[in-house]
Amino acid sequence: KNQVEQSPQSLIILEGKNCTLQCNYTVSPFSNLRWYKQDTGRGPVSLTIMTFSENTKSNGRYTATLDADTKQSSLHITASQLSDSASYICVVTYTGNMLTFGGGTRLMVKP
Amino acid sequence: DTGVSQDPRHKITKRGQNVTFRCDPISEHNRLYWYRQTLGQGPEFLTYFQNEAQLEKSRLLSDRFSAERPKGSFSTLEIQRTEQGDSAMYLCASSLMTSQETQYFGPGTRLLVL
Numbered sequence: 001k002n003q004v005e006q007s008p009q010s011l012i013i014l015e016g017k018n019c020t021l022q023c024n025y026t027v028s029p030f031s032n033l034r035w036y037k038q039d040t041g042r043g044p045v046s047l048t049i050m051t052f053s054e055n056t057k058s059n060g061r062y063t064a065t066l067d068a069d070t071k072q073s074s075l076h077i078t079a080s081q082l083s084d085s086a087s088y089i090c091v092v093t094y095t096g097n098m099l100t101f102g103g104g105t106r107l108m109v110k111p
Numbered sequence: 112d113t114g115v116s117q118d119p120r121h122k123i124t125k126r127g128q129n130v131t132f133r134c135d136p137i138s139e140h141n142r143l144y145w146y147r148q149t150l151g152q153g154p155e156f157l158t159y160f161q162n163e164a165q166l167e168k169s170r171l172l173s174d175r176f177s178a179e180r181p182k183g184s185f186s187t188l189e190i191q192r193t194e195q196g197d198s199a200m201y202l203c204a205s206s207l208m209t210s211q212e213t214q215y216f217g218p219g220t221r222l223l224v225l
Contacts, residue, residue, distance in 0.1 A: 004153075032211060043202050043216030044154070045113065051211070089153050097142065097212055098167075101153030 002027040004102035006090050012108045017080055021105045023073040023090030031093040035064050035075045038087045038104070047075070047088075080109045113137075115217035117203050123223045124193055131189045132220045136205030143186050144214060145178055146202040147171065154202055160186060161208065193224045 004025045013019050025033070032051045036044035048057045048064040050073070056065045061084075063076045077084055090102040114137040124130050136143050142161050146154035157176070158168045162183040172178075175193075180186040190197055200221050204214040 009151075034213075041218075041221070043113065043115070043204070043218050045216070046213050049211060049213070091153075097159075097206070097208070099154075099156065099214065101155070103151070103153050106151075 002092070002094060002100045004090055004092050004100050006088075006102040006105050008105060009103070010106040010108070012110060013080055015080060015082055015109050015111050018076065018078045019080060019107065021075045021077075021088050021090075021107070023075070023102055025071050025073070025090070025092045025100070025102075027071075027092040027094050027100050029094055030068070031095070033064075033066055033073050034091045034093070035062070035073075036089045036091055038089055040086070044089055044091075077107075082109050082111060085109045113215040113217065115203060115205050115215050117201075117217040117220050119220055120218060121221050121223075123225065125225050126193060126195060128193055129189065129191045130193060130222065131187055132201055132203075132222075134186045134188070134203030134205075134217060136184070136186070136203070137207075137215060138184070140205035140207050140215075141183070142206045142208055142212070142214075143180055144204040144206070145186070145188050146204065148200040148202055148219070149198075157188075190222075193222075195224050198222055198224045 038044040050066045087104040089104040144159040145157040148154040160180040200219040206212040
């Protein structure tokens with residue numbers, strides 16, 4: 001069964017600090033892995049996308065890494081801001097366009 | 112704003128009633144997806160269309176659920192005889208069929224069944 005597991009489930013950090021979110025997957029066949037940000041009451045928005053051959057991808061203060069051998073990915077957020085408070089969802093694409101979503105990590109950035 | 116709109120944004124209904132949600136995708140996108148998301152969970156796939164054709168349906172999509180995309184543009188999702196377990200956020204996404212297609216999500220319709 002295709003699965004995407006994320007940790008931690010929730011995280012509280014102080015504004016300006018860095019944090020790293022984890023994602024493990026057992027999805028086959030693998031097409032790509034994305035990290036989405038979902039603000040409360042809104043739809044998810046894509047942050048990064050990585051294919052099998054890519055190890056890292058950055059989008060501003062967000063840096064995603066992918067280890068296709070161990071089937072692990074991480075999302076690192078640097079110099080956190082209050083607006084980073086959201087759920088971050090790891091999403092693995094299989095068979096071209098079908099998505100398997102993780103349960104998300106709920107991040108709260110406090111002043 | 113991703114360009115995908117959904118209507119209504121919120122719906123409260125009584126158990127047993129029928130509800131219908133609408134999704135307007137980004138105009139040039141040929142694929143449209145429906146997902147359901149419950150609190151604290153990631154979205155779960157329900158069904159998707161390529162143009163007018165409904166190509167895949169999840170086993171989560173019981174016979175009380177029906178989706179249409181009659182002209183390959185907007186789509187509707189109808190739930191008949193709603194149950195309390197149907198309470199969730201219903202998300203629509205659209206994409207352009209490419210090698211690394213990105214799905215753009217709408218804001219969702221939050222359904223509460225009393």
